[in-house]
């Protein structure tokens with residue numbers, strides 16, 4: 001296992017549309033292992049492969065609370081089959097936009113189809129935090145970030161802040 005570097009805003013690779021996984025092979029299993037190590041190390045509750053620079057439709061999550069046993073889940077080629085009209089708001093964050101949190105409203109219930117690590121097709125119905133998390137991660141696979149769901153003013157503010165920080169880092173490295 002190896003920890004991979006998490007891309008952060010405004011890295012343009014975060015806007016790539018990820019490609020479907022044709023076969024769950026050793027390379028994908030290695031990617032998943034690394035994603036878990038990276039996600040637990042961050043720490044975070046969800047990670048899309050594109051966040052570590054691999055534009056493939058692979059998502060890892062673990063929504064277990066601190067005092068609960070680990071609950072690692074892998075979603076390959078996840079697809080939103082249905083979303084409720086009813087909406088729910090959650091304060092979201094993202095490992096690619098560190099230390100920035102904002103409330104986002106999304107469908108409260110969703111149905112998702114995905115392939116598991118054994119290559120079997122699965123379907124789940126999710127609500128609460130899992131519904132939000134799956135929608136957030138599926139967005140990543142389509143090059144969409146949670147800040148795309150907040151007001152234009154707030155979004156441009158956070159993009160400006162991260163662009164400025166990135167420029168500062170480049171200047172310091174020169």
Ligand code: NI
Nearest residue numbers: 093094095096
């Ligand atoms: Ni994210």
